[in-house]
Amino acid sequence: MCNIFPIPTWFAGPDLAIEAAVFLLTVLITFFSYSVFRVAPDKKIKLLCVAFGAFSVATLMQTTHRFVLLFLGLDGTCSSITLQNVFFLTGGFTLIYVLLSLVAITLFLYLTLRARERVFWLIFVTSIVSILLSRNILPVYFALGTIYLGSCALFFISNARRIKRKTASSIALAFTFLTIAWASFTFAWVNPTFYVYGHIFELIGFVCILANLLMVLHATKR
Amino acid sequence: MQRRDRLQILHDVLFAIQLKGPKAKPTHILYKANLSYKALQDHLSEMMRQELIIEKVLEEKKTYSLTDKGFKFLQEYQMVREFMNSYGF
Numbered sequence: 450m451c452n453i454f455p456i457p458t459w460f461a462g463p464d465l466a467i468e469a470a471v472f473l474l475t476v477l478i479t480f481f482s483y484s485v486f487r488v489a490p491d492k493k494i495k496l497l498c499v500a501f502g503a504f505s506v507a508t509l510m511q512t513t514h515r516f517v518l519l520f521l522g523l524d525g526t527c528s529s530i531t532l533q534n535v536f537f538l539t540g541g542f543t544l545i546y547v548l549l550s551l552v553a554i555t556l557f558l559y560l561t562l563r564a565r566e567r568v569f570w571l572i573f574v575t576s577i578v579s580i581l582l583s584r585n586i587l588p589v590y591f592a593l594g595t596i597y598l599g600s601c602a603l604f605f606i607s608n609a610r611r612i613k614r615k616t617a618s619s620i621a622l623a624f625t626f627l628t629i630a631w632a633s634f635t636f637a638w639v640n641p642t643f644y645v646y647g648h649i650f651e652l653i654g655f656v657c658i659l660a661n662l663l664m665v666l667h668a669t670k671r
Numbered sequence: 672m673q674r675r676d677r678l679q680i681l682h683d684v685l686f687a688i689q690l691k692g693p694k695a696k697p698t699h700i701l702y703k704a705n706l707s708y709k710a711l712q713d714h715l716s717e718m719m720r721q722e723l724i725i726e727k728v729l730e731e732k733k734t735y736s737l738t739d740k741g742f743k744f745l746q747e748y749q750m751v752r753e754f755m756n757s758y759g760f
Contacts, residue, residue, distance in 0.1 A: 488744055489751040490721050491678055493760045560760065608759030616757035665753045 455641040460648075465519060467648045468512040474655040475505035481662040493560060500556040507549035514542035547590045551576055557624075558597045561604035572597075591635040598628040616664050623657030626650045678755060680704065681723075682748050684714055685741050688724060694734040 456464060479501040486494045518539070555576065559569035576593050583589040602624035609621040633647035675683070687703030688695040701711050715735065718724045723741040727734050737745075744751075 485751055485754050488747045489678060489681070491751075491755075493755070493758075494751075497758070560758070604759060612756060612759075614753075614756065616753055617759065620757050661757055662754075665750060665757065668750075668753055 455637055456644055457641045460645050461519060464644070464648055465512065465515045467652055468508060468515055471652055471655055472505065472508040472512050474652075474659055475501060475508050478655065478658050478662060479505050481659075481666075485665075496556050496560055500553040500560075503549045503553040503556070507546050507553065510542050510546045510549065514539065514546070517542075543586060547580060547586060548577070550594070551580070551590065554594050554597045554601075557601045561601045585638075588635060588638055591631050595628060595631040595635055598624060598631050602628045616661050616668070619657050619661040619664065623654045623661065626654035626657060630654055676760075678751065680706070680710075680714060681718065682745070684711070684718065685723060685737060685745050688735050688737055688741070689745060693736045694727070694729075695736065696732070696734055700735065 479498060482494065482498045482501050486498050551573065555569060555573045558572060559566075562568065580586055580589050580593065602621065605617070605621040605624050609617040627650070630647045630650035633643040633650060635643075637644035637647060683704040684700055684706070687700045690703065691699050697708075697711060697715070700706075700715075701708060704711065706714065715724065715726070718741075719726055721740075722738055723744060724735050725738055727736065
């Protein structure tokens with residue numbers, strides 16, 4: 450079972466800081482999206498809020514998981530009880546992280562496909578079943594995530610080319626970075642350096658989404 | 672001619688109510704927002720549920736007026752539109 454990332458030793462602390470920064474960014478993005486939803490109670494905006502909110506909680510889980518692992522690692526003891534706890538914690542946190550972030554990514558895909566609601570459930574259930582039935586949960590999740598985010602990125606790129614606005618370009622850029630990030634995480638089991646690239650691209654991706662929201666607020670306040 | 676999305680229709684209906692003042696009649700909204708009677712009824716009931724407008728019955732005639740939430744929607748519509756456009760929705 451591959452439930453733990455192969456992390457380069459020098460990156461064991463900085464990754465926690467990046468995870469925490471991504472969590473803060475997703476919280477801000479969810480807050481801004483919710484403020485838009487409060488003005489215009491539209492189903493699509495609501496689903497975007499849910500997607501960003503799910504990402505936010507998933508990242509919180511990931512950050513807590515990293516923190517616990519780092520804390521247990523620094524303890525210096527390696528008893529069988531500690532190892533059992535690590536396996537139990539890792540399994541639980543990984544499952545919650547995968548479930549929540551898959552909800553978010555599938556919602557993005559569903560919104561860009563402009564399909565019926567049952568399409569969302571079909572994609573979500575088949576993805577969950579295939580992830581849970583696989584021996585390596587995380588690599589399969591990141592591989593599926595790469596495909597789904599790639600599809601979203603293509604939609605947002607074509608939208609940006611059509612309407613030619615900075616706000617649309619930032620979203621296209623964000624989802625392109627997120628696709629690269631997820632692809633990097635998939636290859637982390639081949640070479641741990643990809644784990645570092647994944648984190649950096651993930652951070653840039655969410656910064657672009659936050660920049661989009663700030664641009665939207667700034668453009669309409671003028 | 673491009674098909675209006677739900678958000679655009681919502682804006683058009685609220686704008687029509689704002690134009691007529693505090694007591695807009697369904698016929699007036701119907702013409703200004705360019706909607707069929709059935710579509711207008713559906714949108715009005717949904718907007719009342721979302722507390723964007725309130726319905727008043729005076730001498731067996733229905734009139735509609737904007738709530739604070741409805742006014743806020745009209746003020747910040749451009750922001751919402753820009754947000755939706757950036758995602759291509």
